[in-house]
Amino acid sequence: MTVKTLTVARDLLATNKQAAEAIRAELRRRGILGVNLLSSPGSGKTALLEALADLFRGRHRMAVIEGDVETERDAERIRRKGVPAWQITTGGACHLEARMIGKVIGEVPADIDFLFIENVGNLVCPASYDLGEDLRFVLLSAPEGDDKPAKYPAAFLSADAVILTKADLAPHLPFDPERARAEALAIKPGLEIFTVSALRGEGVDGVAGFLVASLDRLRSGRA
Amino acid sequence: MHELSLVASAFEVLEEKAREHGARRVTRVVLSVGVMSGVVPDLLVSAFDSYKKGTIAEEARLEIAAVPVKVRCPDCGGGAVREEADFSCAACGSRRVEIVAGRELVIEKIDLEA
Ligand SMILES: Nc1nc2c(ncn2[C@@H]2O[C@H](COP(=O)(O)OP(=O)(O)OP(=O)(O)O)[C@@H](O)[C@H]2O)c(=O)[nH]1
Numbered sequence A: 001m002t003v004k005t006l007t008v009a010r011d012l013l014a015t016n017k018q019a020a021e022a023i024r025a026e027l028r029r030r031g032i033l034g035v036n037l038l039s040s041p042g043s044g045k046t047a048l049l050e051a052l053a054d055l056f057r058g059r060h061r062m063a064v065i066e067g068d069v070e071t072e073r074d075a076e077r078i079r080r081k082g083v084p085a086w087q088i089t090t091g092g093a094c095h096l097e098a099r100m101i102g103k104v105i106g107e108v109p110a111d112i113d114f115l116f117i118e119n120v121g122n123l124v125c126p127a128s129y130d131l132g133e134d135l136r137f138v139l140l141s142a143p144e145g146d147d148k149p150a151k152y153p154a155a156f157l158s159a160d161a162v163i164l165t166k167a168d169l170a171p172h173l174p175f176d177p178e179r180a181r182a183e184a185l186a187i188k189p190g191l192e193i194f195t196v197s198a199l200r201g202e203g204v205d206g207v208a209g210f211l212v213a214s215l216d217r218l219r220s221g222r223a
Numbered sequence B: 001m002h003e004l005s006l007v008a009s010a011f012e013v014l015e016e017k018a019r020e021h022g023a024r025r026v027t028r029v030v031l032s033v034g035v036m037s038g039v040v041p042d043l044l045v046s047a048f049d050s051y052k053k054g055t056i057a058e059e060a061r062l063e064i065a066a067v068p069v070k071v072r073c074p075d076c077g078g079g080a081v082r083e084e085a086d087f088s089c090a091a092c093g094s095r096r097v098e099i100v101a102g103r104e105l106v107i108e109k110i111d112l113e114a
């Protein structure tokens, strides 16, 4: 009985990365900015998308892929805003993977500006999976506490922008937006940080401006 | 908690390699797991042990090598291994460091039995 040791050196996320690169190439080819939204359950991802739908109406076109463990509810909320939405139910899985997005991407209209992907509510697992997006947003809501960036560094490290949500609640809570901002910047100095209240529609224009500027950059860099 | 889906991708690799090399069994799997990979080694071992039943790796042992966070500093050229979530340069304190290790999830090597 002979045993031999074989050097493999294979990244376990390689298959996902390949699928993600194909999606990124396809979105760039179509001139669509892909945005992956990560946060704990209930931090206000869908509420932010609803607010962006209101703001972009008549100016920019968007579509949304919703990831949830169960139910079609978030996609229905988005469709009520007149925005095309697809629901992926993972049936238990704690994150979206690129090939799940790959199955839907063909149905996404070619003439949109933004494709948002709302990940499963979870601040840990989705951080490891590239979905082929060009921008990653991590949302942190005031009720969660200002100490979360250092507790979930992988998510914040993978982000391009951090959005502090439910700002209207902050005055009622021991939440210090400056501390949250400082913690996030300590993990990743280049982060863009926005503060919004989707409930009051405040700060959403700042996020929209960043998205439009990113879209312009993507399209001007196009071959 | 996505250890099970990672283990499933690991088994795709194990089966591919065993086939390529005409091996009957896989008896050991060595995995590098970055401390910032978002994966809990103990959960990975449990997931591996429940997944392996009835596969070519039924009796395989999973060895996990934890990889600490290592940074490289563009400001002073320093590089250091850092404890926990400290992403600053040990030499000059710069926070603009690049993370060069600590996020990997790699099957390094496997033992195959003919
Ligand atoms: N006060 C306040 N509540 C908000 C705000 N944004 C969202 N909420 C509330 O927070 C709850 C969760 O919001 P969602 O938008 O469903 O959060 P989510 O991140 O999409 O949740 P999951 O998809 O389940 O992870 C809802 O009850 C919202 O009404 C806000 O700006 N202020």
Ligand SMILES: [Mg+2]
Pocket (backbone or CB within 6 Å): A045, A046, A047, A074, A118
């Ligand atoms: Mg939601």
Ligand SMILES: [Zn+2]
Pocket (backbone or CB within 6 Å): B073, B074, B075, B076, B077, B078, B089, B090, B091, B092, B093, B094
């Ligand atoms: Zn330095």
